[in-house]
Amino acid sequence: MIADVLTEAGDRMAKAVEVARDDFNTVRTGRANPALFQRIPVDYYGTPTPLGQLAALQAPEARMLVVTPYDKTALKEIERAIATAPNLGATPSNDGTIIRVIMPELTQDRRKEFVKIVRGKSEDAKVSIRNIRRRAKDDLDALKSEVGDDDVSRAEKELEALTKRHIDAVDDALKRKEAELLEV
Known part of the structure; x- marks a missing residue:
């Protein structure tokens, strides 16, 4: 029973770390990265659909991204979604079949702003991990009457190590992303 609680908590914490890494990829650096555009919601026949499901994304150059829609009728909506996407500052140009997106150079102030955004996402992930720890600790406390205080206290120490x-x-993913963002 204790092992089940710890295993579930570990799995959920690992998922929280993975979500944080995915969130970090949505914050842009000095080069065009298709991951930045994967989650941009596009109004596709009245349904908000992630851009990654509507088009192929390629980065032929460091600061250019090419978006090739699977459905040419969605071209205008995709272009509008990219132009209005927050934190990108990208300007799309449409030639009738594909969309070219030129990423502007990042200023030092903008880089620092992105570092703040990444730190916020990092803190959200840590809060999520701590909430998982709290729920697991509550589950362990509920097992005290069945397994004993010693086993529960050992499990709580394991839970703390898992959380840390x-x-x-x-924190490691945050450091890597900050270094990437501040790299000129």
Whole structure:
């Protein structure tokens, strides 16, 4: 029973770390990255659909991204969604079959702003991990009457170590992303 609680908590914490890494990829650096555009919602026949499901994304140059829609009728909507996407500052140009997106150079102030955004996402991930720890601790406390105080206290120590390991993983990902953002 204790092992089940710890295993579930570990799995959920690992997922929280993975979500944080995915969120970090949505914050742009100095080069065009298709991951930045994957989640941009496009109004496709009245349904908000992620751009990654509507088009092929390629980065032929460091600051250019080419968007090739699977359905040419969605071209205008895709262009509008890219132009209005927050935190990108990209200007799309449409030639009737594909959309070319030129990414502007990042200023030092903009880089620092992106670092703040990434730190916020990092803190959200840590809060999520701590909430998972709290729920697991509550589950362990509920098992005290069945397994005994010693086993529960040992499991709580394991839970703390598990929590620290996952929070450290988020911090490492944050450091890498900050270095990437501040790299000129």
